[in-house]
Amino acid sequence: MDIVVTNFSHDVNTVYRNVEGKYYVDESAPIGMSVTNKQLSWGTGFYDFDNDGFLDLFIANGHIYPEMDDYDFGTTYAQVNHIFLNEGGTRLVELSEHAGPGFEVKRSSRGAAFADYDDDGDVDILVTEIDDTATLLRNDSPSDGHFLKVALVGTRSNRDGIGARVTVTAGGQERIREKKGGGSFLCSQDPRLHFGLGDATVAERVEVRWPSGERDVLTDVPVDRLITIVEGEDSGGS
Secondary structure (H helix, E strand, O other): EEEEEEEOOOOOEEEEEEOOOEEEEEEEHHHHHHHHHOEEEEEEEEEEOOOOOOOOOEEOOOOOHHHHHHHHOOOOHHHOOOOEEEEOOOEEEEEEHHOOHHOOOOOOEEEEEOOOOOOOOOEEEEEOOOOOOOOEEEOOOOOOOOOEEEEEEOOOOOOOOOOOOOEEEEEEEEEEEEOOOOOOOOOOOOEEEEEEOOEEEEEEEEEEEEOOOOOEEEEEEEOOEEEEOOOOOEEEEO
């Protein structure tokens, strides 16, 4: 798993690439984080917003000092948020100006919670704000990509499956998600794991490795749906 770290203003947000589970390399500059230099960033998350099979990146921004607006420091108190499109796993392209009216909102943002709240197959975002109402960003991305959502029910492990690792193989490509109890800054996420699958029309294999050591494997799973996997049952249902 790779790591993204958000930072104070006049510092670039950091992306660390995991190299074979042995060490991390700072990929912030080559991957495209230089545009985050003037923002003060908070809640963040890697999610496949367009279901093309590659994890995109959202970052909530907002300064802590209203006085920033009184001086020429090159930044402001209220700030727009960032969304980066993952181009084939090689670089992240900042597309906030082209991401619709939700990304024209300038506030002092903090937390970012991710969930498919309208159950249409793509990941939406709820952003918490300082001294303002929360901002709900509904994802209406035009995409033909397929998806799979996975809900976990532990039996020997904790009931929510916290700590489980799910690997979905579709179109010959493996995608990995870990079930976590929390999320980014002061937020919790949709407990269902979301996998963008691109052109794949079936998941050849879905494997769950539970905290107990139990392993469940499903094969030839139809896509564009939610499946529920109960620990030890080796089966899924919509």
